[in-house]
Structure formats: C-alpha cells, structure tokens
Amino acid sequence: MTQTPENTVLQVIEVQVKRGERSLLNKVNFTVKAGEFIAIAGENGCGKSTLLSTICGGEGAFRALVSGKIYVHDTPLEHYSAQQLATMRAVMCQHQTSPFGFLVDEVLTLARHAMIEPSHIRRGCIATVSDALDLSHLLHRNIQTLSGGEQQRVYLAKALLQLVPSSLEDDLTGKLLLLDEPTSALDLRHQKLVMALLAKLSQHGLSIICISHDINLVTPYCTRMLVLANQGVIADGAPADVLDQRILKQCYQTDLHLIKHPEHGVFVTH
Ligand SMILES: Nc1ncnc2c1ncn2[C@@H]1O[C@H](COP(=O)(O)OP(=O)(O)OP(=O)(O)O)[C@@H](O)[C@H]1O
Numbered sequence: 001m002t003q004t005p006e007n008t009v010l011q012v013i014e015v016q017v018k019r020g021e022r023s024l025l026n027k028v029n030f031t032v033k034a035g036e037f038i039a040i041a042g043e044n045g046c047g048k049s050t051l052l053s054t055i056c057g058g059e060g061a062f063r064a065l066v067s068g069k070i071y072v073h074d075t076p077l078e079h080y081s082a083q084q085l086a087t088m089r090a091v092m093c094q095h096q097t098s099p100f101g102f103l104v105d106e107v108l109t110l111a112r113h114a115m116i117e118p119s120h121i122r123r124g125c126i127a128t129v130s131d132a133l134d135l136s137h138l139l140h141r142n143i144q145t146l147s148g149g150e151q152q153r154v155y156l157a158k159a160l161l162q163l164v165p166s167s168l169e170d171d172l173t174g175k176l177l178l179l180d181e182p183t184s185a186l187d188l189r190h191q192k193l194v195m196a197l198l199a200k201l202s203q204h205g206l207s208i209i210c211i212s213h214d215i216n217l218v219t220p221y222c223t224r225m226l227v228l229a230n231q232g233v234i235a236d237g238a239p240a241d242v243l244d245q246r247i248l249k250q251c252y253q254t255d256l257h258l259i260k261h262p263e264h265g266v267f268v269t270h
Contacts, residue, residue, distance in 0.1 A: 007173075008031055009032050009033060009034055009073065009174060009176050010070070011032075011070065012028055012070055013068055014028075014068040015027070015070065016065070016066040016068055017047065017051070017054055019050065023066075023231060024046075024064075024231060025228075026232055028051065028233055032176070033207065034174060035203065035223075036223050037198060037208045037221065037223045037224070038209045038222060039210050039212055039218040039219070039239070040225075040227075041215055041225065042229055042251060043251060043252050043253070046229055048211045049093075049180050052180055055209070057070075057078070057085055072088065086114055087114070087163075089163075089176040090159040090162040090176075090177055091159065091179075091180075092156055092178070092179045094180040094181050094184075094211075098143045098144060101144050101145075103142060103143070104135065104140070104143055105140060108158055110158070111157075111159070112125070112162070121166050124167070125166055125167065126139075128167055130157060133193070134190065138150060149190060153186070153190065156182050160177070163177060168200070170204065171204060171205050172206035173205030175205070177198075177207070179198075179210040179211065180211045182194060183214065183217060184213070195217060195218065198221065208222075219239040219264065220263075220264040220265070224239075225239045227242060229251045234250055234251065240265035243268065245258060256270065257270070
C-alpha cells in the first residue's frame, strides 16, 4: 500500500512493458487526479494502446508488464478483482466489434449487468446516455449493421454506462474512463458532441485518458496532454505548454507548423 493524496485516481510508476523481446515502454511515470481529462498523443506503434491496456489490467497486460507498479486509488491494480475494477474503470478499445448480432439496446444493457438497480433507473440511464450520444434512434438496430461511426458511439455509450450511477449529472469522482481513439470514425458534429460530453463528465469528477491522433480536436477540451516517444513520456502538461515544434518533431519525426489560436491555444498543421 502507498499513501496517495485523496484525489489521486491512478499512479503509473516506473512502468516497463515488453512485447516479445522488444521493450515498448520504459520508466513511464505519471499520476492522474480526479476530473483530469488527459489526451495521449504519439506516432503509430509508439505504445499508446499498450500503455492503455496495461493500465486497464487483465491477464495479457500483466504478461507484458516487466516492471513497475500501477495503483488505482492507493491499491495495486493486481489486487482488484475484475468485478471490482469494472465498477471504477471502463475502457473503449480502438477497434471494438461484436461477434454477435446483438441489438444496440442489448449491448448497452449488458454494460449494467453487474449493477443492482431498479429497471426504471437502468432504462432511464440508458435513455439519457443514448440521447447524449445521438443513439436513441438506433437502439433497436442490430449492432453489426451500423456504420463505423455509429458503432463507435455505441461502444462509448457502453463504457459510460458501466460507470455512471444513474444520470450524467452524477458525481463521478474516483472513476476512470480509458479511451483509445474514440472519435476516429466520427463526423465533425459527432466529434464535437463527444468531446463536449467528455469535458462535461470530467467536470463532474470523471478522470479520462483519451488516446487521439487528432491533436486539434482534443486540445480545446482536454486539461492535460501526454506525448509518448522513445519508449517514454517526452512531454506532460497543459496542451499549450506541451505543443511546441521541438516536441512535435521529436514525437512525429517531421516538421509541423503551429498556429496560435486566440481561444484554443495552438493548432498543428502540415
Ligand atoms: N501482441 C503483440 N505482439 C507483438 N507486438 C505487438 C503486440 N501488440 C502490439 N505490438 C507492437 O507493439 C507496438 C506498439 O503497439 P501499440 O498498439 O501500443 O501502438 P500505438 O502507439 O497504439 O499505435 P497506433 O497509433 O498505430 O494505434 C507496435 O509496434 C505493435 O506492432
């Protein structure tokens, strides 16, 4: 056990991760507090998804973790049962699909199977989250027949429904949402809808870690940015402080332009 400040949700300490013989992450350290909305950026293959699955826990993640420690609140990740973890953190993977032709409503209902709650609360919560993600008209569709963007919104709704007690106005302090490119298939309206919803939930105490290649989309909404490169975190701070030409070059190994924006800090372009 380690004593951490009360609002610390996650601690990643000296984490080293290997895939086969290859070291992917080495001495990765960061702490996540309640209500932080953290974007993770980095080039293809640098280990972002690997980091997220390591934080998520589970058998595969522990096989890849060579050394270091991950604490959720002040307890080592491996001390939690899968059921305990499911109540405090939810994950949306990069390419989530369903092998079965479930209805969207059934997929969302499954997210709450471990919760003991009256059915009107369950139905109300599913309706609220569906509405917030523009899914109400899709609830009776077979998930396999949805478009890529529609499916992505369903899996985000499923992750949220795992954490939200009864409404989107609830206090979510202490809960952690792990997202791997949640907007990669979304059109502009739905990108904005999702980012605004995530920002609102982080104001209700939810801690969010969101991998994204779309730096310009996430920076106006996130409170902090981690940039991964060379097996570690090369920058960690407010987006406006983190995004500079030197760091971007180190990360993406190409020259990029930064344009200052009066409200949103900076925009990155080719
Ligand atoms: N099970 C595995 N076995 C071997 N190598 C793996 C395995 N999973 C991932 N890798 C490799 O580890 C590296 C990191 O993969 P990861 O998916 O974490 O990258 P990423 O930063 O999320 O990339 P992207 O931006 O393309 O999604 C990649 O080079 C990948 O090929």
